[in-house]
Amino acid sequence: MADEKDREKDQRREALKLQSRVRGMMLGLALGDTVGAARGRPPAGGPLRAGVSTQLACFTAEGIIRASVRGNKKGICYPPGVVMHAYCRWAALQGIEVDRMRRRWVTVDDRTWPDGWLAGVPVLAERRGSAPATVTALSTIEPGGYGTPTTSRGCHALTRALPFGAVGLPGARQARDVAALTHGDAGAQSAAFHATVLVHHCLRQQTAPHGGQGPEAGEPVRSALSAGIAALRARERSRGGVLTDDEHDRLLTALRYAADEPAHAGRLARLAPDPTAPSALLGGLYVAASFPGPGEVRAALEFAAGAPDGDSVACVTGALLGAVHGVEALPVDLVSRHELAWVLDTLARDLLLQCDDSPSGSEYLRGWDPHWWERYPGW
Structure with missing residues (x-):
């Protein structure tokens, strides 16, 4: 009987943890959208x-x-x-x-x-x-x-698709199909698919306790993103999918730059030079991996807002970090005013x-x- 109750408690805790992460993903993308539009300086008071x-x-x-x-x-x-x-x-x-x-x-x-x-x-x-x-x-x-559909490569094919990450790989395929209904560019469709797979892996990643400050505090984010890229590669090789060698290399390069040159404004501008879906993906990946700690979400959003199209990059950044760390890691003063x-x-x-x-x-x-x-x- 005691073992059964312990299992039930563990299941409830896991369910609450996942709920926190999905809430964090949804609220994180919204905070990123808002902070990005304000170029990193949202108003000090009033509704956001x-x-x-x-x-x-x-x-x-x-x-x-x-x-x-x-x-x-x-x-x-x-x-x-x-x-x-x-x-x-x-x-x-x-x-x-x-x-x-x-x-x-x-x-x-x-x-x-x-x-x-x-x-x-x-x-x-x-x-x-x-x-x-x-x-x-x-x-x-x-x-x-x-x-x-238009021929657009625009970022909204990706940013609006981020909630599909909560549904797993079937959701990622649906994100790509929905993108194709409005955005005819293959790169935009692929970016929507890749972003939702990364969000899914962030939602399922094991994390350190909130408040960790050492190097290990950033490992869950980088591990989740690395695992997501690896899963994309394995899946696309086995099914002849849409992840090209060039796209795979760009994702890995953005992750490597976050380790070697974190929070470098010039690097961010080169990875995400325009308001397209591929730029939002690479920029958000780079910033999230540059500020991976649970106490760094505000700094990450403010830095992402400095990208040429700060709205979309910060939106992706907020979704990824919120998905890993959960809603508790988001800045309370911003969430409460949104x-x-x-x-x-x-x-x-x-x-x-x-x-x-x-x-x-x-x-x-x-x-x-x-x-x-x-x-x-x-x-």
Whole structure:
């Protein structure tokens, strides 16, 4: 009996640790987006504003949950299409092609749309920067289709995809497929895939206790990133995937530079020279490995903000470090003032709950939460 109780306690502790890390990943990407937009100097007081990458990441997480709900209830689902529907709800809230969006998704005259609880968050209806490739692709959407992807290599293919890391390797494949619906550039699609694999390995990495200050405090971050790169290499070799030799070398080079030349502004500018998805990936990897300790998150975000496109680099940096160290390592004064902190925290918890327990039930089993379908309609 004692052994069984100990096992149950260990399982609860592991579940809480994973929850902290997924919360850290979601809130970390948002803090990075905000600090990056402020060039490393967010206002000293008042609410901290969310950026467009954070808005889209919220709808990515919601779309992942709704895709899982649909799969459990209907037995068939195309997750990238469900996430694309989530981006259409974001666009409608923003006032972008509202009539087109309704024609595509609303087949019943009296249906309330956009639906789901996320559509009721006022901040998500405010313009917080541009996502040109996403908007352009959504603006070509027609009934029965998902629009025409652009040729863009832009960073939003990656930054909005980071929540897929919580779903593991299937999520990484879905991140690549979702990127392909709006960003036709193969490099952008690959970067979204690679970033979500790295996030997944950060979420699953063993860590030292919070507050460690010696060299060993940084080992979990570097070990997780190294393991993620190795897993990408092994997987792509065995399946003939999308990780080219050049991409593999660039990832390893960024990691090596973090060990040999950490926190070097010139090096960061050369690794991440523009607002593209590959730059966000390499820049975020370099900065996270340059500031790997649990007490270095603020310094990491401030340094990442100095990149030519600080928003995207800091966004990736925050997601990686938050995924390894958990929400407790994030600067409390910043998290507590972020206007979407509660929304991001709720999405992180609900994402894990859906993956673990399916509160709305399935095609054959009755759910235990009567409100889950209303919150996350499975379509």
